Amino acid sequence: MEISFRDLMTVFHGMGFGALFMLAFSAALAELYRMSAPGAASVPSAREHNLLLLYLSVMVVLAWGAVLSGAYIVYPWYRAVVPEGVIDLTDYPKFLLTSSPKTSAWHSLGMEWKEHVAWLAPIAMTMVAYVFAKYGPALAKQKQIRTAVIGFAVVAFVATGVAGAFGAFLNKYAPVRGGAMIEIIAGEQEGQ
Amino acid sequence: MANITPIKTDEIPNGPGAAAILAAGIGSAAMGIFALAGDAFTSLNHFFTFYKPTGGLSGVSTSAVIVWLVAWFVLSRRWSGKNVEMGKVVSVSFALLAVGVLLTFPPVMDLIQGK
Known part of the structure; x- marks a missing residue:
């Protein structure tokens, strides 16, 4: 079982950062609401507050990891210019997609949207984590701040969803491949 | 907002x-x-190319992050230890967020540019 270096980096970008970040959202939103909504059943303990703060901080790291690894590791391979004389576009995903009217919108809509909208998520989540660190359970008394925090978190979730979904589709139609092959597990040949 | x-x-x-x-x-x-500006004007796209392999996205995103951090720093200093009209701040913030969402959507970018 082996994987190319570029495939591995794409997995880190999409699954390691992006998907984990997406998975963390539902719990974060539920906890933010539960701990800060007025009339909450109980006042959160310092331990609960610190735990959610740690959780939100990890989400911030994942969000920045996703956009930075996407923009500076995976995207340059995706948009690499085809050298003169090369006919096989397999290693040039952007040009492979734009070479056919049947796939060009995966780039002009999918990648163009994904590469920009994704940046709204780390900006929003950094704000959410900061505001929670600053106010914590006192958010129950700050209805408008709470509304803004949850609103920005929901938009960050949607933006990440758009980026993640298009990332998955783009990787199906024009995967970023190449680089050294990395052997993960040495398999056995069938029939032996 | 300033009250x-x-x-x-x-x-x-x-x-x-x-x-x-x-x-x-x-x-x-x-x-x-910045995304719209980079898409609409070739000269701005070149300006935003801070890191060639990433192209214009490197400058668009870096510039937006700088604007965000500078705005946060300035507003924090101005509003530190004070109460402001939160309703207006939240409304303006959501409006600005909507601008960000809309202008990163390629069909809206194309519509504005008359493509």
Whole structure:
């Protein structure tokens, strides 16, 4: 079982950062609401507050990891210019997609949207984590701040969803491949 | 937004929260505006190419992050320890966030450019 270096980096970008970040959202939103909504059943303990703060901080790291690894590791391979004389576009995903009217919108809509909208998520989540660190359970008394925090978190979730979904589709139609092959597990040949 | 009221000693002022929220809105809008500008003008796309392998996206995103952090720093200093009209701040922040979302959507970018 082996994987190319570029495939591995794409997995880190999409699954390691992006998907984990997406998975963390539902719990974060539920906890933010539960701990800060007025009339909450109980006042959160310092331990609960610190735990959610740690959780939100990890989400911030994942969000920045996703956009930075996407923009500076995976995207340059995706948009690499085809050298003169090369006919096989397999290693040039952007040009492979734009070479056919049947796939060009995966780039002009999918990648163009994904590469920009994704940046709204780390900006929003950094704000959410900061505001929670600053106010914590006192958010129950700050209805408008709470509304803004949850609103920005929901938009960050949607933006990440758009980026993640298009990332998955783009990787199906024009995967970023190449680089050294990395052997993960040495398999056995069938029939032996 | 600029109306500032004295705070009670037993409550956390909303100024720092308002600064973070408005700055996030400003950063989001900056992302959309820079993305549109880079798409519309070739010269700006070249200007935004801070790192050649990533192209214009490197400058668009870096510039938006800088605008966001500078806005946050300035607003934090201005509103530190104060209460501001939170309703207006939240409305403006959501409007700026909507600008960011809309201007990063390629069909809206194309519509504005008349493509």
